[in-house]
C-alpha cells in the first residue's frame with residue numbers, strides 16, 4: 248500500500264491550487280465554495296424537475312454525488328485498488344498535500360460529475376487515471 252502523508256492542518260483550499268488540470272481545478276473550486284450545481288440545487292432554482300440522483304433516486308447533493316451513491320463508492324474502490332491507497336471520505340472532501348494523489352482524486356470527481364446519468368465505466372476510469 249502506498250502511504251500518503253497528509254499535513255496536520257488539512258486545508259482543501261490550499262490543496263485545490265495543486266490540481267494540475269483546469270476542469271478539475273474549477274470543479275473542486277465550485278465544490279469548496281458550494282457553487283456546484285447538483286440536482287438538489289438545480290431543483291431549487293427550477294432548472295430540473297427533481298432533486299433526485301439519476302441513478303438511485305436518493306437526493307443528489309454533493310455528498311451523495313461524490314461519496315455516497317453506489318456508483319461513487321464503486322469508482323473510489325476501483326481507483327483505490329488500482330493505486331494501492333485507501334481513499335476515504337476525508338481525503339475525497341479535503342484533498343491532500345500529495346499532488347499526485349490530489350490529481351487522481353480530482354479527476355475521479357470530474358468523471359463522477361460528468362457521468363451523472365449512467366454507471367461509471369470502470370475500465371474507462373482506469374484508463375483516464377493512468378494518463
Ligand SMILES: [Zn+2]
Nearest residue numbers: 300302303316
Ligand atoms: Zn445515487
